[in-house]
Amino acid sequence: MPLVSFLDVEKTYRSLQGVDYPAVEHFNVEIEPGEFFCLLGPSGCGKTTVLKMLAGFETPTTGQILMEGRPVTGASRDRGVVFQGDDSLYGWLTAVENVEFGLRMRHVGKAERRERALRYLELVGLRGQEQKYPAELSGGMKQRIQIARVLVNEPKMLLMDEPFAALDAQTRSLMQVELARIWQATRTTVLFITHDIDEAVTLGKRIGVMRAGPRSQVKGVVEVALNGARSRTDDAFLRYYKAVYEMIRDEVAKSIVGAS
Amino acid sequence: MIRDSDGAARRALSGYGGYVLGFISLFVIWQLASLYLVSSVLFPPPTVVFRKGVLLVRNGVLLEHLSASLQRILAGFIAGSLLGIPIGLAMGSFRPVRRVLEPYTEFLRFIPSVAMITVAVIWFGIGEASKIFLIIYTTIFIVILNTAAGVSAIAPDKIRAAQSLGATRAQIFIHVAMPATVPYILTGMRLAMGNSFTTIVAAELIAANDGLGKMLWDGRLFMLVDEIFVSLVTLGLLGFVVDRMFRWSIYTFAGKYSPAT
Numbered sequence: 001m002p003l004v005s006f007l008d009v010e011k012t013y014r015s016l017q018g019v020d021y022p023a024v025e026h027f028n029v030e031i032e033p034g035e036f037f038c039l040l041g042p043s044g045c046g047k048t049t050v051l052k053m054l055a056g057f058e059t060p061t062t063g064q065i066l067m068e069g070r071p072v073t074g075a076s077r078d079r080g081v082v083f084q085g086d087d088s089l090y091g092w093l094t095a096v097e098n099v100e101f102g103l104r105m106r107h108v109g110k111a112e113r114r115e116r117a118l119r120y121l122e123l124v125g126l127r128g129q130e131q132k133y134p135a136e137l138s139g140g141m142k143q144r145i146q147i148a149r150v151l152v153n154e155p156k157m158l159l160m161d162e163p164f165a166a167l168d169a170q171t172r173s174l175m176q177v178e179l180a181r182i183w184q185a186t187r188t189t190v191l192f193i194t195h196d197i198d199e200a201v202t203l204g205k206r207i208g209v210m211r212a213g214p215r216s217q218v219k220g221v222v223e224v225a226l227n228g229a230r231s232r233t234d235d236a237f238l239r240y241y242k243a244v245y246e247m248i249r250d251e252v253a254k255s256i257v258g259a260s
Numbered sequence: 261m262i263r264d265s266d267g268a269a270r271r272a273l274s275g276y277g278g279y280v281l282g283f284i285s286l287f288v289i290w291q292l293a294s295l296y297l298v299s300s301v302l303f304p305p306p307t308v309v310f311r312k313g314v315l316l317v318r319n320g321v322l323l324e325h326l327s328a329s330l331q332r333i334l335a336g337f338i339a340g341s342l343l344g345i346p347i348g349l350a351m352g353s354f355r356p357v358r359r360v361l362e363p364y365t366e367f368l369r370f371i372p373s374v375a376m377i378t379v380a381v382i383w384f385g386i387g388e389a390s391k392i393f394l395i396i397y398t399t400i401f402i403v404i405l406n407t408a409a410g411v412s413a414i415a416p417d418k419i420r421a422a423q424s425l426g427a428t429r430a431q432i433f434i435h436v437a438m439p440a441t442v443p444y445i446l447t448g449m450r451l452a453m454g455n456s457f458t459t460i461v462a463a464e465l466i467a468a469n470d471g472l473g474k475m476l477w478d479g480r481l482f483m484l485v486d487e488i489f490v491s492l493v494t495l496g497l498l499g500f501v502v503d504r505m506f507r508w509s510i511y512t513f514a515g516k517y518s519p520a521t
């Protein structure tokens with residue numbers, strides 16, 4: 001049984017002027033337990049919309065989203081979210097206190113939650129930075145705090161909305177390696193949103209390519225049969241890159257024409 | 261080497277050294293102006309005012325008026341803040357509460373506290389109650405408005421993150437909304453403190469038996485110009501010290517509670 005199923009999901013936004021905009025329609029996808037699923041699509045196609053619905057921040061206009069067979073009705077600690085920006089961090093808490101947040105809400109004892117938080121800070125390579133405040137950390141460090149904060153909470157699933165989009169190329173590829181390592185270690189199910197083909201092929205086990213909006217849906221799914229460390233110069237890597245690229249090329253063109 | 265000492269000098273100037281220098285120059289200019297520019301008994305030089313001030317401190321008169329004003333300000337300011345903060349938090353957090361209370365805040369905040377003096381005296385008499393009421397009145401709306409604005413300025417992702425980390429509504433209120441609003445609350449309180457000074461002096465001018473405003477009024481009645489100046493300088497110094505304390509506490513908190521992060 002899939003961990004998550006989107007069943008014919010539609011989301012229509014109503015603008016302040018009362019005009020309806022159908023962002024996604026007939027959206028169908030299944031995500032298997034333990035899998036790293038990348039959702040790829042041109043800007044504005046509705047990726048964040050899909051993630052927000054699964055997270056429980058928005059409700060579908062029609063259709064249903066099931067997790068373990070039960071409909072998603074609101075936010076829950078089953079689905080940890082890593083946000084695109086860094087304004088989800090709590091500026092008045094230190095790095096380790098940010099990571100402890102979920103445990104503190106569940107009344108886990110002080111000593112235990114500190115120990116667990118430090119373990120996850122170690123996992124994301126931030127040991128030694130635990131007493132710093134978010135304002136004192138770099139963009140990449142802040143994203144890693146977000147990842148640790150979610151992982152320590154042991155969700156059934158990780159939802160990540162372009163978590164590395166704002167980072168420079170070097171930091172981004174370091175973070176990708178780090179995330180791949182963390183995923184190998186924890187095997188948490190991941191829904192990873194990106195508009196970067198290279199990132200999708202580097203990380204994803206399956207890549208869902210979305211059409212340009214409005215009424216966006218999944219155009220096709222590419223299964224990436226690469227294991228372990230992936231090298232951008234491998235023939236196989238390039239083959240997958242090409243496959244995805246060909247699928248998305250027209251959609252990007254459409255989204256640009258549509259926008260102008 | 262040169263750059264270094266230059267930097268040190270600039271640091272000293274931007275720190276306390278700068279203040280001391282600024283204040284000294286203020287008194288020097290005042291002294292010169294009263295000696296050469298408007299040499300008149302109506303504009304006493306700082307030396308005369310200072311001597312008078314020492315006298316009034318010695319015989320306890322200044323302290324009596326000062327503590328009367330300060331007590332009223334503190335009582336009203338603390339009560340106004342304690343009322344204003346929860347109301348502002350509630351208005352910022354719950355739309356129905358905002359809808360119900362906004363007419364009050366939006367209407368009343370345009371009636372200046374000085375205009376309320378007459379009503380306050382009619383209602384509460386000339387005693388302490390009327391003054392404390394006025395300070396509460398002048399404090400509460402600014403604190404409410406700033407607190408509510410602080411709540412609505414919280415980044416939605418901060419709330420969403422807490423939701424998907426398993427926090428309940430009450431926990432989100434206590435652990436996210438409140439701390440995120442602290443800098444706004446402090447800013448509101450600081451502005452309110454400034455207003456409290458205006459209000460208390462105005463109220464004491466009109467209806468009081470003691471306080472710095474009363475001292476000003478008596479000075480006018482009996483043409484004690486140096487006494488007027490003593491109370492003016494006291495007001496300025498007092499306001500300066502209190503505002504510094506606020507800035508210091510905002511600054512101390514800002515490291516932790518900065519809204520920017």
Ligand SMILES: Nc1ncnc2c1ncn2[C@@H]1O[C@H](COP(=O)(O)OP(=O)(O)OP(=O)(O)O)[C@@H](O)[C@H]1O
Nearest residue numbers: 013014015023042043044045046047048049050195
């Ligand atoms: N709250 C909203 N109200 C109205 N329209 C919205 C709202 N949120 C998103 N939309 C519209 O829905 C469409 C999809 O938006 P969404 O944020 O999901 O795109 P995206 O794929 O995440 O884009 P990007 O890659 O740029 O982040 C866009 O056309 C956007 O204008």
Ligand SMILES: [Mg+2]
Nearest residue numbers: 047048049161
């Ligand atoms: Mg998006």
